[in-house]
Amino acid sequence: MRKFFQDIKADMKFKTAGPGQKLAEPPRERAPKEKPKAATPKSRQGPTDEAQRAAAAALARLEQKPKPWLPSSQDAIKSQVKKELMAEAAASERRLSTGHKGPVSAVEEETAGLSVSGVYFICPLTGATVRKDQKEAHIKEAILLHFSRDPVAASIMEIHTFNRDREKVKLGVETIAKYLDNIHLHPEEEKYRKIKLQNKVFQERINCLEGTHEFLQAIGFEKKMLPVPGQETTEEYYMLKEEVLTKLENLKDCKEQLLSCEPVKAQLDRQLCVFKPSPQAAQFELPQDFYNLTAEELKREQRLRTEAVEKASMLRTKAMREREEQREMRKYNYTLLRVRFPDGYILQGTFYAREPVSVLYRFVREALRDDWMPFELLAPGGVKLTEENLAFNECGLVPSALLTFAWDAAVMADVKASGEEQKGSPLKPELLSAVQILS
Numbered sequence: 001m002r003k004f005f006q007d008i009k010a011d012m013k014f015k016t017a018g019p020g021q022k023l024a025e026p027p028r029e030r031a032p033k034e035k036p037k038a039a040t041p042k043s044r045q046g047p048t049d050e051a052q053r054a055a056a057a058a059l060a061r062l063e064q065k066p067k068p069w070l071p072s073s074q075d076a077i078k079s080q081v082k083k084e085l086m087a088e089a090a091a092s093e094r095r096l097s098t099g100h101k102g103p104v105s106a107v108e109e110e111t112a113g114l115s116v117s118g119v120y121f122i123c124p125l126t127g128a129t130v131r132k133d134q135k136e137a138h139i140k141e142a143i144l145l146h147f148s149r150d151p152v153a154a155s156i157m158e159i160h161t162f163n164r165d166r167e168k169v170k171l172g173v174e175t176i177a178k179y180l181d182n183i184h185l186h187p188e189e190e191k192y193r194k195i196k197l198q199n200k201v202f203q204e205r206i207n208c209l210e211g212t213h214e215f216l217q218a219i220g221f222e223k224k225m226l227p228v229p230g231q232e233t234t235e236e237y238y239m240l241k242e243e244v245l246t247k248l249e250n251l252k253d254c255k256e257q258l259l260s261c262e263p264v265k266a267q268l269d270r271q272l273c274v275f276k277p278s279p280q281a282a283q284f285e286l287p288q289d290f291y292n293l294t295a296e297e298l299k300r301e302q303r304l305r306t307e308a309v310e311k312a313s314m315l316r317t318k319a320m321r322e323r324e325e326q327r328e329m330r331k332y333n334y335t336l337l338r339v340r341f342p343d344g345y346i347l348q349g350t351f352y353a354r355e356p357v358s359v360l361y362r363f364v365r366e367a368l369r370d371d372w373m374p375f376e377l378l379a380p381g382g383v384k385l386t387e388e389n390l391a392f393n394e395c396g397l398v399p400s401a402l403l404t405f406a407w408d409a410a411v412m413a414d415v416k417a418s419g420e421e422q423k424g425s426p427l428k429p430e431l432l433s434a435v436q437i438l439s
Contacts, residue, residue, distance in 0.1 A: 121266035158211030220244035277344025
């Protein structure tokens with residue numbers, strides 16, 4: 001009886017397979033092995049009629065149950081990636097809640113004494129905060145993770161994010177869209193439902209892009225070996241499955257998503273901090289993340305500095321000095337800006353060097369308790385930042401700067417005339433509750 005059910009389980013094992021898995025061939029019937037003779041001469045009786053009927057009923061119930069889905073190795077990898085990302089995000093939250101941006105390890109020792117530990121980004125797919133050097137790998141893992149939920153959307157993100165050459169992406173996407181348009185217009189014609197993989201256009205425009213094969217398979221294409229007309233050989237094609245022809249509108253939607261998608265880009269984490277009044281507000285120590293220099297460029301920079309003494313003795317025109325200043329500004333990708341308020345408190349944030357000044361105004365306004373009141377920002381030297389469309393590197397606010405906050409003079413005059421005075425810090429209470437000491 002036990003062997004009977006074992007045979008049933010073995011048969012069920014070969015009947016179940018997950019998506020993308022090939023059904024294994026059932027084992028060939030073999031002649032039953034002779035059982036060793038028992039020590040006792042008494043012969044073993046076979047199952048009774050009642051036991052056989054019970055076994056048959058159990059087998060019938062098993063066959064009526066839906067076949068379990070067995071995960072593929074790829075799904076197992078994605079599941080593991082998801083667990084790791086969730087664990088990483090939870091760890092990041094715990095670090096942020098205690099005022100730390102990285103693990104308490106050698107990384108902290110390395111960044112000790114710096115104004116900021118590094119440049120960080122927020123992944124739009126997971127919400128996790130990651131370091132600059134981990135950004136690309138994290139986004140790639142997040143997109144691969146998305147395949148288990150929506151393979152079409154994930155493959156589209158892969159095409160637009162993993163391929164750097166935007167012109168090639170545009171050409172490849174438009175070619176795929178043309179394939180789908182032809183199918184939508186001529187669903188009854190087989191020639192439009194198949195794509196020859198060795199076709200020159202396919203090889204040059206589509207095969208060279210990462211994610212295109214995943215997209216075609218996700219929308220219903222499958223690879224097939226088809227005979228070559230007039231020859232005895234076969235060639236590999238992508239063939240659209242017959243059942244997809246009943247859902248042509250879905251195919252059209254997939255095409256629109258493919259054409260309208262943008263690359264997945266991580267958002268720069270401002271790393272907003274509020275510090276108590278400090279005489280060290282104008283002192284900055286930045287990590288290497290802020291500089292747009294390779295190792296070779298750093299060596300060249302050292303050589304140029306040795307030549308600076310010679311250049312200082314030369315008579316230079318204003319245009320020459322401006323050109324050199326612009327070259328200097330292009331060395332930086334990011335800038336660390338601090339804004340000092342009338343009560344001495346300091347607001348700090350990280351920005352792209354090429355972002356406009358208007359971004360800083362918005363950043364400061366969002367931190368204010370009374371965000372409706374007009375204010376001004378003064379650059380080092382007391383110059384008002386009135387041209388909000390200018391980039392930080394065009395205003396000389398890179399790689400770091402301390403600015404001064406001031407309420408609009410006319411508004412403050414009206415406030416004083418009304419007998420009302422602003423009490424307390426202009427910053428939001430929730431920001432002041434997490435105030436830090438600038439070391």
